[in-house]
Amino acid sequence: MTETTRVLIVDDQALLRGSFRVLLETEPGLTVVGEAGTGTEAVALAAELAPDVVLMDVRMPELDGLEATRRICADLPDVRVLILTTFDLDEYVYAGLRAGASGFLLKDTPPADLLNAIRVIAAGDALLAPSVTRRLISTFASQPPATAVRGLEAVTDREREVLTLIARGLSNAEIADHLYLSAATVKTHIGQLLRKLAARDRAQLVIAAYESRLVTPSSR
Known part of the structure; x- marks a missing residue:
């Protein structure tokens, strides 16, 4: 059913x-x-x-x-x-x-x-369509001051790379190509990011990346 x-x-x-x-x-x-x-x-x-x-x-x-x-x-x-x-x-x-x-x-x-x-x-x-993410999130996320994002200290270097690419609007497949990883591995990293940052979904990961200044409009 x-x-x-x-x-x-x-x-x-x-x-x-x-x-x-x-x-x-x-x-x-x-x-x-x-x-x-x-x-x-x-x-x-x-x-x-x-x-x-x-x-x-x-x-x-x-x-x-x-x-x-x-x-x-x-x-x-x-x-x-x-x-x-x-x-x-x-x-x-x-x-x-x-x-x-x-x-x-x-x-x-x-x-x-x-x-x-x-x-x-x-x-x-x-x-979050990639084109819209790049245009809108990059523009408006620059408005608030940098804030401490809870859980970011537990994120590994590889997970930070994945988080950065998510915030830049890349899809899972594009992230896999960029980092030479399998789609399954990218999905695992995203799952870990969601857990560590207590994020509801991908949208909240984008917000976390910008608010912590891990990504800024100039770094797109």
């Missing part, structure tokens, strides 16, 4: 929520368990319904999507948040990932890409 991914849709526009619901519920393996029109409603419904994925808007009344994401990710570690943004809201991407989101998409993303993104997030992976 195919496992169903349960999705909570959060957007202050009822018409857009309805469009997302229709799209998702016509897709096998996806079901919409609820809708919220504000960040406050999103936090409450996430706690009540425990969805697998929250599709999160950024600009909303009462509580914006970034703070709602922070609260949901802090209280519900098994819930994944996929933030929706627009080209003129790029500055929110870094803040959203730092709040615990597992990825982000532009609101004009083709339907097939949105459906795929929900499945990627639900599987426990992060949705």
